[in-house]
Amino acid sequence: MMTIRLGLVGVGKIAHDQHIPTIAASPDFELVATASRHGSVEGTPSYSSIEEMLDGPETIDAITLCQPPHVRYDAARLAIASGKHVFLEKPPGMTLGEVAALAEQAETAGVSLFASWHSRYGAAIDDTRAWLAGTTIHSVKAIWKEDVRVWHPGQEWLWEAGALGVFDPGINALSVLTAILPRRFFLTDATLEFPENRAAPIAADLTYVDTAGVPVAAEFDFRQPGPHTWEVHAETAAGTMLLAKGGNELWIDGVLKTTAPEAEYRGLYDQFARLIAAGKSDADTTPLAHVTDAFLRGVRVPVEPFHY
Amino acid sequence: MMTIRLGLVGVGKIAHDQHIPTIAASPDFELVATASRHGSVEGTPSYSSIEEMLDGPETIDAITLCQPPHVRYDAARLAIASGKHVFLEKPPGMTLGEVAALAEQAETAGVSLFASWHSRYGAAIDDTRAWLAGTTIHSVKAIWKEDVRVWHPGQEWLWEAGALGVFDPGINALSVLTAILPRRFFLTDATLEFPENRAAPIAADLTYVDTAGVPVAAEFDFRQPGPHTWEVHAETAAGTMLLAKGGNELWIDGVLKTTAPEAEYRGLYDQFARLIAAGKSDADTTPLAHVTDAFLRGVRVPVEPFHY
Numbered sequence: 226m227m228t229i230r231l232g233l234v235g236v237g238k239i240a241h242d243q244h245i246p247t248i249a250a251s252p253d254f255e256l257v258a259t260a261s262r263h264g265s266v267e268g269t270p271s272y273s274s275i276e277e278m279l280d281g282p283e284t285i286d287a288i289t290l291c292q293p294p295h296v297r298y299d300a301a302r303l304a305i306a307s308g309k310h311v312f313l314e315k316p317p318g319m320t321l322g323e324v325a326a327l328a329e330q331a332e333t334a335g336v337s338l339f340a341s342w343h344s345r346y347g348a349a350i351d352d353t354r355a356w357l358a359g360t361t362i363h364s365v366k367a368i369w370k371e372d373v374r375v376w377h378p379g380q381e382w383l384w385e386a387g388a389l390g391v392f393d394p395g396i397n398a399l400s401v402l403t404a405i406l407p408r409r410f411f412l413t414d415a416t417l418e419f420p421e422n423r424a425a426p427i428a429a430d431l432t433y434v435d436t437a438g439v440p441v442a443a444e445f446d447f448r449q450p451g452p453h454t455w456e457v458h459a460e461t462a463a464g465t466m467l468l469a470k471g472g473n474e475l476w477i478d479g480v481l482k483t484t485a486p487e488a489e490y491r492g493l494y495d496q497f498a499r500l501i502a503a504g505k506s507d508a509d510t511t512p513l514a515h516v517t518d519a520f521l522r523g524v525r526v527p528v529e530p531f532h533y
Numbered sequence: 534m535m536t537i538r539l540g541l542v543g544v545g546k547i548a549h550d551q552h553i554p555t556i557a558a559s560p561d562f563e564l565v566a567t568a569s570r571h572g573s574v575e576g577t578p579s580y581s582s583i584e585e586m587l588d589g590p591e592t593i594d595a596i597t598l599c600q601p602p603h604v605r606y607d608a609a610r611l612a613i614a615s616g617k618h619v620f621l622e623k624p625p626g627m628t629l630g631e632v633a634a635l636a637e638q639a640e641t642a643g644v645s646l647f648a649s650w651h652s653r654y655g656a657a658i659d660d661t662r663a664w665l666a667g668t669t670i671h672s673v674k675a676i677w678k679e680d681v682r683v684w685h686p687g688q689e690w691l692w693e694a695g696a697l698g699v700f701d702p703g704i705n706a707l708s709v710l711t712a713i714l715p716r717r718f719f720l721t722d723a724t725l726e727f728p729e730n731r732a733a734p735i736a737a738d739l740t741y742v743d744t745a746g747v748p749v750a751a752e753f754d755f756r757q758p759g760p761h762t763w764e765v766h767a768e769t770a771a772g773t774m775l776l777a778k779g780g781n782e783l784w785i786d787g788v789l790k791t792t793a794p795e796a797e798y799r800g801l802y803d804q805f806a807r808l809i810a811a812g813k814s815d816a817d818t819t820p821l822a823h824v825t826d827a828f829l830r831g832v833r834v835p836v837e838p839f840h841y
Binding site: 322411412433511514517518522523524 | 718719720741832
């Protein structure tokens with residue numbers, strides 16, 4: 226297979242932490258250009274905008290977009306219109322409408338659109354899905370709690386009206402639940418806590434039920450000091466399951482069953498390469514639909530102001 | 534074609550105003566039973582619940598659900614599990630998750646699920662779609678304003694947390710826009726007005742853009758005294774378009790081009806019969822996704838209390 230020549234837009238924290246080292250180690254991709262207002266990658270041609278990158282001399286087959294979501298649609302639309310395959314960081318858009326529009330555009334243009342959910346590529350996700358399919362589930366609870374000051378230092382955009390707030394990590398939990406559970410689930414109750422000085426929630430308490438009547442709960446909180454908690458707990462006929470470390474460790478009745486070095490972004494880029502080779506798209510918006518459902522249904526509770 | 538034996542669940546205002554007379558006049562359907570806590574139809578066996586109706590002696594092929602949406606999922610699930618085709622009044626569910634679950638269940642069960650949008654069956658909808666497809670659109674604006682005291686007298690459920698408020702009629706506008714416009718559109722700005730004593734919005738101001746960059750706006754208001762306004766205005770290269778009376782009159786440059794007696798529910802039941810005959814479902818949730826997007830993105834503004 227030919228190496229896929231990749232342009233990277235948005236050289237910030239997630240690009241440096243994950244995309245750039247993963248692309249460097251991937252057999253499928255070669256980073257040929259970046260576009261970012263401030264960031265760049267040493268040794269790679271850098272531009273200040275996607276428009277300039279597309280006008281540059283480098284041949285680009287595919288583009289990864291990892292800017293904040295509120296500026297991602299226009300970039301994605303331009304990339305697809307230029308015939309490039311597109312990898313969208315999560316969340317794939319500011320609205321379901323945006324993503325539906327991009328999916329339609331990509332199909333018409335004959336390019337691959339990948340709405341990525343990195344937590345679905347945790348080392349223990351596949352084993353967890355298989356294990357849950359083989360037992361009777363009594364109840365499920367996802368707990369995603371972390372310190373926003375550590376994980377999103379100074380990121381004011383996360384708190385603007387229309388931003389996800391605690392659903393930015395919480396959508397990872399929803400991407401995991403929708404990947405590992407055997408049946409669809411839907412929201413029956415939701416409480417969202419909004420700091421008095423912010424337009425996005427800092428915590429959420431969500432009650433779901435699956436189509437067999439099994440209770441599924443989720444708790445998200447941005448105010449946890451110290452180590453983060455990214456876990457799914459399930460009580461089942463075959464014992465107590467814990468999916469820990471955001472999808473990277475499967476424990477049954479206190480015994481570690483599956484683990485491996487965390488390699489979520491390698492999994493994402495492998496999938497992006499497969500999609501391009503197969504001429505397909507993967508733009509599942511189910512996790513985002515669960516988030517919009519929570520904003521529609523949720524009771525809003527004001528809580529104390531949040532400042533970085 | 535065999536007559537489809539129909540059970541009707543929820544004998545309230547919309548059932549009396551629309552469903553019962555339409556079913557009586559339809560060549561495809563025969564009303565064989567009703568289920569309702571309070572209502573009934575003279576000459577038709579009546580039950581107090583869907584469970585009792587399903588246990589009764591009448592053979593039922595299909596069920597229409599027109600109770601308030603917060604009790605509709607359980608009824609729909611039971612109806613599908615009993616092998617009945619299901620007609621859902623709008624909105625089709627309290628969440629996107631509910632409707633996705635029902636669609637999957639219906640597909641597995643091999644029955645037809647119809648998520649109905651009555652305004653898409655206005656007399657002028659098809660002509661409007663065709664007319665807009667033949668011109669260049671400069672801008673679009675939907676105005677859906679009515680007096681909630683007239684259209685939803687005393688309906689407290691409409692104002693509970695998770696209920697749609699003004700989006701209950703507003704979703705009709707979105708069902709029309711998604712039916713007549715040639716391209717997808719998505720939300721870029723939203724303001725929702727919430728009465729201080731209510732958990733659902735009384736008015737909304739929505740700004741969309743379509744995938745070609747054409748501005749699309751929508752204004753919903755529950756506080757309009759006197760006659761209601763259910764209109765879509767468009768400025769185009771071929772003149773000024775007005776789709777009036779909720780989709781039943783098409784005017785171009787002030788000249789009435791299409792009208793016919795309002796027959797939206799006849800159109801819905803004709804479509805339901807076609808779906809059953811073809812073994813297909815029609816469960817488009819695009820209008821509901823636009824509503825959830827507005828709750829996710831919308832800036833909330835408190836306004837004066839509302840009392841019936």
